[in-house]
Every structure is written in structure tokens, then in C-alpha cells.
Amino acid sequence: MKIVKILEQPVRLKSNISNALVNFSTHTVSVVAIVTDKIINGKPATGLAFNSIGRFDQSGILRNRMIPRLLSAKPGLLINPETERLCPAKVLKCAMQNEKPGGHGDRAHAASALEMAVWDLNAKLEDEPAAITIARHFGRSLAIPKISVYAAGGYYHEGQPARALQDELKGYQDSGFTMFKMKIGGAPMDQDLKRIESALEIGGAGENLAVDANGRFTLEQAIAYGQAMTPYALRWYEEPGDPLDYHLNRQLADAYEGPLATGENLFSRQDVKNLLMYAGMRRNQDIFQMDPGLSYGITEYATMITEMEKNGYDRKFAYPHGGQLMGFHIVAGLGLGGCEVYPGVFQPMGGFQDGAVIENGMATIPDAPGFGFERKSNLAVPFAELCG
Amino acid sequence: MKIVKILEQPVRLKSNISNALVNFSTHTVSVVAIVTDKIINGKPATGLAFNSIGRFDQSGILRNRMIPRLLSAKPGLLINPETERLCPAKVLKCAMQNEKPGGHGDRAHAASALEMAVWDLNAKLEDEPAAITIARHFGRSLAIPKISVYAAGGYYHEGQPARALQDELKGYQDSGFTMFKMKIGGAPMDQDLKRIESALEIGGAGENLAVDANGRFTLEQAIAYGQAMTPYALRWYEEPGDPLDYHLNRQLADAYEGPLATGENLFSRQDVKNLLMYAGMRRNQDIFQMDPGLSYGITEYATMITEMEKNGYDRKFAYPHGGQLMGFHIVAGLGLGGCEVYPGVFQPMGGFQDGAVIENGMATIPDAPGFGFERKSNLAVPFAELCG
Numbered sequence: 001m002k003i004v005k006i007l008e009q010p011v012r013l014k015s016n017i018s019n020a021l022v023n024f025s026t027h028t029v030s031v032v033a034i035v036t037d038k039i040i041n042g043k044p045a046t047g048l049a050f051n052s053i054g055r056f057d058q059s060g061i062l063r064n065r066m067i068p069r070l071l072s073a074k075p076g077l078l079i080n081p082e083t084e085r086l087c088p089a090k091v092l093k094c095a096m097q098n099e100k101p102g103g104h105g106d107r108a109h110a111a112s113a114l115e116m117a118v119w120d121l122n123a124k125l126e127d128e129p130a131a132i133t134i135a136r137h138f139g140r141s142l143a144i145p146k147i148s149v150y151a152a153g154g155y156y157h158e159g160q161p162a163r164a165l166q167d168e169l170k171g172y173q174d175s176g177f178t179m180f181k182m183k184i185g186g187a188p189m190d191q192d193l194k195r196i197e198s199a200l201e202i203g204g205a206g207e208n209l210a211v212d213a214n215g216r217f218t219l220e221q222a223i224a225y226g227q228a229m230t231p232y233a234l235r236w237y238e239e240p241g242d243p244l245d246y247h248l249n250r251q252l253a254d255a256y257e258g259p260l261a262t263g264e265n266l267f268s269r270q271d272v273k274n275l276l277m278y279a280g281m282r283r284n285q286d287i288f289q290m291d292p293g294l295s296y297g298i299t300e301y302a303t304m305i306t307e308m309e310k311n312g313y314d315r316k317f318a319y320p321h322g323g324q325l326m327g328f329h330i331v332a333g334l335g336l337g338g339c340e341v342y343p344g345v346f347q348p349m350g351g352f353q354d355g356a357v358i359e360n361g362m363a364t365i366p367d368a369p370g371f372g373f374e375r376k377s378n379l380a381v382p383f384a385e386l387c388g
Numbered sequence: 389m390k391i392v393k394i395l396e397q398p399v400r401l402k403s404n405i406s407n408a409l410v411n412f413s414t415h416t417v418s419v420v421a422i423v424t425d426k427i428i429n430g431k432p433a434t435g436l437a438f439n440s441i442g443r444f445d446q447s448g449i450l451r452n453r454m455i456p457r458l459l460s461a462k463p464g465l466l467i468n469p470e471t472e473r474l475c476p477a478k479v480l481k482c483a484m485q486n487e488k489p490g491g492h493g494d495r496a497h498a499a500s501a502l503e504m505a506v507w508d509l510n511a512k513l514e515d516e517p518a519a520i521t522i523a524r525h526f527g528r529s530l531a532i533p534k535i536s537v538y539a540a541g542g543y544y545h546e547g548q549p550a551r552a553l554q555d556e557l558k559g560y561q562d563s564g565f566t567m568f569k570m571k572i573g574g575a576p577m578d579q580d581l582k583r584i585e586s587a588l589e590i591g592g593a594g595e596n597l598a599v600d601a602n603g604r605f606t607l608e609q610a611i612a613y614g615q616a617m618t619p620y621a622l623r624w625y626e627e628p629g630d631p632l633d634y635h636l637n638r639q640l641a642d643a644y645e646g647p648l649a650t651g652e653n654l655f656s657r658q659d660v661k662n663l664l665m666y667a668g669m670r671r672n673q674d675i676f677q678m679d680p681g682l683s684y685g686i687t688e689y690a691t692m693i694t695e696m697e698k699n700g701y702d703r704k705f706a707y708p709h710g711g712q713l714m715g716f717h718i719v720a721g722l723g724l725g726g727c728e729v730y731p732g733v734f735q736p737m738g739g740f741q742d743g744a745v746i747e748n749g750m751a752t753i754p755d756a757p758g759f760g761f762e763r764k765s766n767l768a769v770p771f772a773e774l775c776g
Contacts, residue, residue, distance in 0.1 A: 010452070021488065021489065022486045022487070022488055023486050024486070026486060027486075028452075054488055055488060055491060056449075056452075056453060056487075057448075057452070058448065059448045059452065060445075060446065060447045060448015060449060060451070060452070061444075061448060061449075061494060063448070064398070064416075064444075064445070064447065064448070065444060098410045098411050098412070098414060098415075099410070099444075100409065100410055100442055100443060100602070100603075100653060101409065101602075101603040101630050101631055101632075101653055102493075102603065102630070102631035102632055102653030102654065102655075103443060103492065103493035103494070103496070103497075103653055103655055103682075104491065104493055104632075105490075105491035105492055105493025105494055105495055105496065105655075106449060106491070106493055106494035106495055107493055107494050108491070108493065109491075214488070214489075215488075215489040215490065242489055242490070242658055243489055243490035244489075244490055244492075244656070244658040244659060244662065245658055245661075246662065246666075247661075247665060265488060265489055265490030265491055266490065267490075267491055267493075268632070270630055270632040270633055271632060273633075273635075274632065274634065274662065274666075277635060277666075278634075278662075278665075278666055294491075
């Protein structure tokens with residue numbers, strides 16, 4: 001089989017929200033389609049994906065660097081000879097041809113979209129959900145049929161009073177979620193603590209609520225929040241400091257007894273190795289949130305999980321960032337701890353397929369082939385436009 | 389004053405060369421121009437720059453993310469009220485608006501081009517070389533009038549026999565260079581050692597020759613090369629392993645007595661803090677090669693130098709990667725150790741102004757205003773085309 005064309009288009013998200021550092025009203029994501037010469041149901045078999053959420057579209061890198069490399073690859077270079085299908089690792093390697101080491105930022109997000117589209121394609125060729133293709137590829141007997149999910153929200157909406165947070169969480173609860181995540185660090189600490197207490201009135205126990213500072217705090221601020229939040233016994237305390245400040249994380253881990261979570265802004269295996277080596281992350285307690293949709297795709301992400309396990313960390317403590325369908329299938333396929341979901345924000349990318357049922361905080365993977373973007377009606381639109 | 393328009397264009401370099409990992413035949417760089425409403429000699433005052441060499445053009449990030457942010461900034465937001473000129477730090481902050489932390493890759497290179505163009509502009513408004521503007525800004529009494537330079541080359545040219553390396557180095561020597569850098573790791577070790585010995589026949593003492601592995605080696609390979617090269621007493625051994633593998637660097641520093649060099653693939657202050665903390669870099673011996681043209685510009689680069697000094701490292705051990713006119717002025721303005729030059733490769737970006745005189749390995753900063761791109765005739769062409 002061969003690639004006939006590769007399409008890319010930036011999509012503007014509908015999100016007038018802010019975390020402690022960033023307003024998302026201008027945020028974009030690249031949707032991509034790898035169109036092949038195989039035919040499924042009378043149409044060219046096509047792999048779809050996007051570069052997760054949070055780091056902008058990568059049109060320039062995709063169109064000027066990576067897509068031309070793939071389209072000019074020698075015949076067979078991208079194919080797994082055993083399966084006669086496109087090989088995600090070979091596609092990634094070709095997309096990264098002649099790129100220097102280090103600097104794992106935007107290009108990692110760009111490459112992710114391409115690599116992930118190969119998984120969607122291969123699952124569609126098998127007429128199975130991507131979770132099953134992923135599980136088989138990595139030698140896992142079965143994808144998990146139900147995965148643990150939590151609703152990520154609690155942003156600082158413009159002009160919205162803090163009390164509205166309760167309505168938001170109640171809405172998630174009514175949809176079947178039992179665990180929630182909210183933002184902190186975008187308001188003075190006393191206000192944030194009140195917001196947390198409001199949220200706990202809905203969520204119940206602290207183990208149902210995580211908080212996310214989005215990398216804003218100095219060590220002193222991180223420790224002050226940690227001390228103030230200790231009585232709540234929260235599920236986790238996410239990204240207190242700069243994501244690359246391993247020393248801060250280690251010092252905070254010494255000072256804060258509860259679980260910490262980080263990793264969504266680390267995009268390569270080597271960065272994760274450094275996190276494991278230097279940041280004081282505690283086994284069977286702290287949470288790893290690397291996002292395969294931002295990190296060169298599943299090929300590289302799987303090596304991050306291997307690094308975790310080599311160092312005695314359990315993959316059940318991996319909860320990928322992203323909150324979209326790709327993460328859902330990856331959690332199920334790789335047997336990870338659980339999955340973030342954005343049920344209300346970052347549309348049309350955030351959340352699962354239409355009519356997805358969440359029961360007691362668990363979700364069943366959709367039976368559509370591939371990642372199942374076609375079953376999420378608002379997300380199907382930009383993909384349909386992309387493919388013409 | 390205000391910005392009237394910002395222009396960007398990718399430029400393809402003339403380079404059919406390879407290091408141990410990368411072939412540069414398709415390499416591109418973004419040239420940018422910030423055009424203002426000030427008039428110099430009857431023309432709009434314009435700041436020029438490019439995003440160094442080695443990591444590709446950043447057209448997409450510049451055109452879709454950063455340039456629109458700068459053009460829509462509120463009046464005065466980008467201005468230093470004391471000087472009434474554009475403020476490089478404010479321009480950088482605005483260009484990075486609503487970007488999440490971490491992931492210091494392509495966007496760091498994109499932002500560099502914009503931030504550096506402000507320095508070129510401000511120096512032209514003072515009718516002085518950028519080195520002087522930089523020195524004054526950072527409270528240094530004077531820019532260094534002469535800086536130490538070395539010729540970076542010794543690539544693996546396609547089809548070129550190893551002996552041709554001697555002719556290349558002889559050419560640099562005839563131009564006044566006394567120190568050279570060559571690539572290793574792209575051939576088997578015994579061949580590389582012969583290449584080093586050939587180079588030493590021209591260069592004389594080992595202190596005149598540095599070698600660069602471009603991040604290719606495992607720890608075992610790095611140590612094997614280190615042991616084999618120890619008798620040569622080379623000036624430095626550059627980027628033996630992955631640029632983010634601090635642990636490898638530390639272990640090699642324990643095993644190899646000679647100077648190591650690294651940093652050209654670290655693009656933020658926080659990454660450099662990690663290097664200083666974890667990589668076993670030895671004070672008054674090892675070399676730091678961060679490139680301001682790839683790392684958010686001089687604003688961020690100066691904080692890297694501050695981190696070095698806070699940790700007891702001397703700025704005389706900073707030798708920025710890049711090999712072009714911007715690095716030249718920054719070394720002079722910040723009083724760093726010396727500057728890489730690509731006299732023969734990466735044209736039209738590499739090297740200095742036309743007729744630049746190198747004497748005994750020292751170069752005098754050009755007296756043209758700004759970075760002086762206008763005095764390098766082959767580099768003046770793409771800038772003239774950009775500005776129409």
C-alpha cells in the first residue's frame with residue numbers, strides 16, 4: 001500500500017477560558033488525514049488524527065518539513081513488511097529525518113498528528129477500535145474494556161463567579177463522572193481555597209478532586225498551597241512549578257505528603273527519563289501525565305511507559321493529558337490508570353463520541369473502527385471538510 | 389515609535405554536508421524584518437535577523453502565532469518608556485503570549501528571530517554596532533573590540549576523501565584561524581581517529597582542535613572515543629551524547645579528563661539550569677554553547693549566563709553555537725569566551741562580513757550599524773528581497 005496524499009488544516013477551538021497562565025480563546029489544533037490507495041467501503045482508506053490540545057496547530061512544520069519527507073519517501077520505506085501496512089515507527093522516523101536532537105517542542109506535536117493518524121488507519125483496515133490495534137501491537141492480550149475517566153474543567157471563565165464552579169461539577173456528576181479536576185493559581189490563594197471547598201461540597205471526598213496549577217508557582221508558593229491544601233487530602237496536586245524544574249518538584253515532594261502529578265509538558269523519552277531521575281517522583285503515588293498526542297505519538301509514548309516501568313513505576317499511575325478520543329484508546333490499549341476528559345471545553349476536540357455513557361466514573365471504549373472521530377458529530381465536521 | 393509591518397521568508401541554505409546525524413541539504417532558516425515608522429536616511433528603520441542555523445525555518449509559528457500577536461499589541465505595550473524604543477524583552481513576552489510552559493523547541497527558534505531583530509533595529513537607531521548596544525544594555529562598560537574565533541567545519545562531505553579535511557583546515561589557517569572544529573561519529577572510530585590525526589598535522593597542538601559528535605553516542609561509545617582521544621589533548625569534545633542526557637554527560641565527565649562542550653541544543657534558561665545542576669559540568673574547564681539565535685533571543689540567553697555565574701561558572705567558557713554575525717556581536721557585547729564561525733559552510737548565513745580580517749585567531753567587530761548583515765553581500769540579498 002502507499003500514501004496518496006496527506007492533508008492538514010488548522011482548526012480554531014471554541015474556548016474562551018483561562019488557566020493560571022494561558023487564555024485559550026485563540027487556540028488552534030492541526031487536523032491531519034493520511035489518504036492511501038487501499039479501499040474501504042468504496043472509499044480510500046484514510047487515517048485521521050490531530051495534535052491533541054494545548055500547544056497550537058503545527059501547519060508550518062507539517063506542511064514544509066514533515067509531509068514532504070513522507071511523500072518523497074522511497075517505496076516500501078514506511079511499510080512494515082510483516083503486516084504490509086504503514087508502520088507508525090517508520091513514519092515517525094521519516095517525518096523526523098535530518099532533524100537535530102533535543103528541542104522537543106512544536107515538532108513533537110506536529111509529528112504526533114502524523115504518527116497517530118497511522119494508528120487510526122491501521123485500526124480501520126482491521127475494522128476494529130484503535131485500542132485493540134494498540135494492545136495487539138504492544139503484545140498486551142486485550143485492551144481494557146472499561147477505563148477510569150475524570151472530568152477536567154474548573155477553569156477561570158471570563159466574568160464567571162466562583163460559585164458557578166459547583167454547577168459545572170454538578171453537571172459532570174450528573175453525566176456519571178465521580179472525579180473532577182479544577183484549576184488553581186489563577187486567583188489569590190484564599191480565593192482558590194474557597195473554590196476548592198466549594199468543589200468539595202459537590203465532589204464529596206478529597207480523593208474525588210484534583211487541582212492543577214499549570215506550572216505557575218515558585219517553590220515557596222507551591223509549598224504554601226501544598227500546606228494549605230493538605231487537610232483536603234486531594235486526589236492529586238498537578239504541575240505546581242515549571243514542568244522542567246525537576247529540582248522544585250523534588251523539594252515539593254519532600255514537603256507535601258499527598259500525590260503530585262506532572263508530565264503533560266514533557267514531550268520526549270529523554271525528558272521523561274530526567275523526570276524519573278531527578279524530580280523525586282514517588283512510586284505508587286505520583287501521577288504521570290505525558291500526552292502521546294503531543295509527544296511524537298504512541299511510538300515514543302510507549303518508550304516513556306517502558307522507562308517508567310524500568311524504574312519501578314507502575315503504568316497504572318499514567319493518566320495522559322489530552323481529554324480526547326485518542327487518549328481514551330491509548331489508555332485502554334496500553335492498560336494505563338485512567339484518562340482525562342474535557343466534556344465541556346476545548347470543543348470540538350475535547351471529550352468522547354456522541355452518546356458516550358459514563359457510569360460511576362468508568363467509560364466503555366466505542367466500537368467504531370479507529371479512534372472513532374466519525375462518531376463525534378462536531379469533530380466529524382472538520383475532518384469531513386479536510387478530506388473534501 | 390511603532391511597528392508598521394513584520395516580514396518573514398524561509399531561505400534555503402547552500403549546504404550539501406552532513407554531521408554524524410543530519411544531512412543539511414534541505415536546511416532552511418527564517419529571515420525576518422521588523423519595519424517601523426522611524427526614518428533613517430530616508431528609509432523606514434528596520435530590524436533584521438534570522439533564527440540562527442541548524443533547526444529549520446519557522447514560518448508557520450512566526451506567521452500564524454507570533455507576528456499577529458505583535459501586530460495586535462496595544463500601543464505602547466512593546467516600548468521601553470525610558471528609551472522610547474522597542475523593548476526586546478517586551479517583544480518576546482508578547483510573541484509568547486498564551487503559550488504554555490515547557491516544550492522549548494521550534495517556538496524558541498521562531499521567537500529568537502523576532503527578538504534579535506529588535507536588537508538590530510535599536511543598534512541602527514543609535515548608528516552603532518549591535519555589540520555596543522548589547523554591552524550598554526547589560527551594564528557592561530564596553531564591548532570587547534576583538535574576539536576569539538574558531539573555524540567550524542570538518543563535516544562529512546558527500547564523496548569527499550578524508551584527506552580533503554587537511555586542505556579545508558589549511559584554508560582556514562591561511563585566512564588567519566588558529567583553532568578548528570571537526571565532526572566525529574559519522575564514521576567508524578578508527579577512521580575518525582585517522583581524520584583527527586590528519587587534522588592535527590595541520591593544526592599543530594591538540595589545543596587548536598575541537599571535535600563534535602553531535603549527540604550521537606551512547607555512554608559506552610562516548611567513553612571509548614574519550615579514551616582513544618585522550619592522548620591528543622584536544623581543545624574540547626563536543627556533544628558526545630543526547631543533549632538532554634545529563635546523566636550520560638556526568639558519567640563521561642567522571643571518565644574523561646579533557647574539556648567537554650555542550651548546550652547548543654538547549655533552548656531555555658530552565659534547561660540550562662538542569663544542565664548546570666545534573667550534568668557534572670566542570671568549572672573553568674567545560675564549555676557552554678547555547679545559541680541565542682535559537683533560544684528566544686538575547687533576553688533569555690542573558691539569563692542563561694546569569695545562571696552560569698550564579699553557579700560559579702565563568703562566562704569566558706561560553707562559546708555560542710551559530711557561526712554567524714549575531715553570535716559575533718553577542719560574544720563581544722556580553723564578554724564571552726569566543727565565537728564559532730562557519731567560514732565555508734551554511735551560506736549565506738554562516739561567517740562574517742565581506743573582507744573580515746582574522747588575525748591569529750582574533751576578529752575585530754565590524755563598524756556597520758546593527759548586526760551588519762548589509763556588509764555581507766550574499767546575506768544582504770535575501771534581506772533585500774524580503775524588504776522588497
